[in-house]
Amino acid sequence: MIDLSSGSFPLFPSRCCFGIPVRLHYLFIVFLALQVVGSILYGGLWPLYWFLLLGPILLVTVLVHELGHSLAARQVGGRVEGILLWPLGGLAFIGHDKGPKADMWVAFAGPLTHIPMTAFWVGLLIAATYIAYGTTAIQLAWPYPLTYKNLGVAVCVGSILLNISLFAFNLLVPAYPLDGGRILVDSLLTCGVAERKTALITCCVAAPIAVGIIVFGCVKFQVITILVGLWILWSTWQLFDCYRKNLLAQHPMFAFTANQNAAAVHMATQPAAAPAQPVNPFAYGGTPGSYQPPVVQGYPAAQQSPAGAGRV
Secondary structure, eight states, rough: OOOTOOOOOOOOOOOOOOOOOEEHHHHHHHHHHHHHHHHHHGOOTTTHHHHHIIIIHHHHHHHHHHHHHHHHHHTOOOEEEEEETTTTEEEEEEEEEOOHHHHHHHHHHHHHHHHHHHHHHHHHHHHHHHHHSSEEEEEEEOOOOSSHHHHHHHHHHHHHHHHHHHHHHEEEEEEOOHHHHHHHHHHHHHTOOOOOHHHHHHHHHHHHHHHHHHHHHHHHOOHHHHHHHHHHHHHHHHHHHHHTTOOGGGGGTTTHHHHHHHHHHHHHOTSSSSSOOOOOOOOEEESSSSOOOOOOOOTTTTOOOTTTTTTO
């Protein structure tokens, strides 16, 4: 697996973002340039439209989403190592040693940020619609950006649809490593389902979803959609590989439960001993806004972030 932290650069000083380092992958710029160049064929202001929507607007949207995960992790007593923005979304390198209920809150916190962001763009759409058409009667029809007035309406509509799509995709699709997949795992663990059974259920749910996304991307000729499906499928294979090798304790989705189990055994045998060490940081992410939980060192050994966080 490629170390996504290589080939990236600091986006701005960490003090500007709650003390959290934020890096941007060079591939994001490449994908943005290809999209803008391809839109030139459509004429009008389409190149500027796609640059704004898939450039600064998408970056800010995904960054706020990852900040939702990061600040929620701090709230439950975890730590944040950094955020990486890349073509398929964002990765928040965070970690905690709490249970599945706390992890479920961390998972929900990302998608919930799209609610105020959507409200913000609805307000701007009202203003842009009044400027362009002299009315405040808004609609989510995508206007062709012929003039700069129309461009403002198109950008607002596109931003609203972007936030709604990311909210629904991350929260309602129960495929690891999306937020919905993490919530599925946390829900099963909270209900007392064994870790191995939870892992197998997760693989059985995520694999067909990934294949469906890939097929949909091929039919619609959407490269990003295909890559998202491949990423989900690869992540699912990594989980299944841990399952069949009996290494779930070293997989990011189950590292915090393994840490809790080890601490419980340690306390039962040596009550006076020092408390267990916190788990390693982990990456929330892979696709827009999704995330992965704490990683135990050693699986796989080659995947390390600049902050020393393993990721799968």
